Amino acid sequence: MKIEIQNLCKTIKKVPILQDITVTFESGKIYGLKGKNGSGKTMLMRAISGLIIPNSGTINIDGEILGKDISFPRSIGILIENPSFLGNYTGYKNLEMLASIQNRIGEDEIRETLAEVGLDPDDKRTYRKYSLGMKQRLGIAAAIMEKPDIVILDEPINALDESGALKVREILWKLRDNGSIIILACHDAEELNLLSDEIYHIAEGKITGHEVAEHNENTENQKKAES
Numbered sequence: 377m378k379i380e381i382q383n384l385c386k387t388i389k390k391v392p393i394l395q396d397i398t399v400t401f402e403s404g405k406i407y408g409l410k411g412k413n414g415s416g417k418t419m420l421m422r423a424i425s426g427l428i429i430p431n432s433g434t435i436n437i438d439g440e441i442l443g444k445d446i447s448f449p450r451s452i453g454i455l456i457e458n459p460s461f462l463g464n465y466t467g468y469k470n471l472e473m474l475a476s477i478q479n480r481i482g483e484d485e486i487r488e489t490l491a492e493v494g495l496d497p498d499d500k501r502t503y504r505k506y507s508l509g510m511k512q513r514l515g516i517a518a519a520i521m522e523k524p525d526i527v528i529l530d531e532p533i534n535a536l537d538e539s540g541a542l543k544v545r546e547i548l549w550k551l552r553d554n555g556s557i558i559i560l561a562c563h564d565a566e567e568l569n570l571l572s573d574e575i576y577h578i579a580e581g582k583i584t585g586h587e588v589a590e591h592n593e594n595t596e597n598q599k600k601a602e603s
């Protein structure tokens with residue numbers, strides 16, 4: 377699958393937030409967005425999620441135009457800012473309620489996802505009593521539990537300890553290898569490099585650069601050396 381963005385522009389109160397963005401994201405890759413605070417990373421992710429309507433330009437997802445043929449991508453998992461979980465429900469119960477919207481997955485997949493992000497599916501504590509890192513892990517679980525074609529994660533390793541970050545890496549690599557498109561922003565440059573296959577630089581709402589992440593360059597150089 378493919379997300380083809382063409383000449384995307386978004387202006388809020390006459391301020392240009394996204395300016396003439398043209399980029400294609402392909403299946404089986406992790407794309408990192410790199411840029412300063414306020415450069416437009418989150419807005420681009422919101423636009424792809426169908427959460428904001430652009431002033432001009434198109435987002436074509438596998439032949440369907442967002443905002444015209446479809447209001448939202450058909451299969452997407454999103455973690456942007458603070459997810460609105462219910463404070464007096466357990467992590468499992470929160471995911472169960474979210475899963476009931478699409479009805480694509482059941483108890484087994486929810487339990488499996490919770491374990492994958494390092495949360496105990498049988499934890500009786502309510503979301504309110506979760507630590508910051510546990511809340512973040514639950515947010516990631518909600519975004520990935522249905523194994524969506526598109527995964528959008530704004531600062532996925534925020535508040536996570538090393539073991540949490542490692543788990544997220546493994547989860548994203550697995551999703552990538554199963555053909556999802558993953559788009560993420562992360563302020564930790566080293567982590568972004570490690571997670572991503574390709575990195576797009578964003579400044580003042582424009583794409584200003586594109587690079588293949590270092591670990592991929594190494595793999596490619598290695599392949600060349602070996603052949």
Ligand SMILES: Nc1ncnc2c1ncn2[C@@H]1O[C@H](COP(=O)(O)OP(=O)(O)OP(=O)(O)O)[C@@H](O)[C@H]1O
Nearest residue numbers: 388389393411412413414415416417418419420561
């Ligand atoms: N609701 C809003 N109304 C008006 N302007 C907004 C709104 N939300 C964001 N902006 C503006 O859009 C621009 C891009 O913001 P965005 O959140 O996409 O940046 P970002 O690259 O994700 O930054 P950060 O690294 O801080 O997360 C900023 O100038 C911001 O002030």
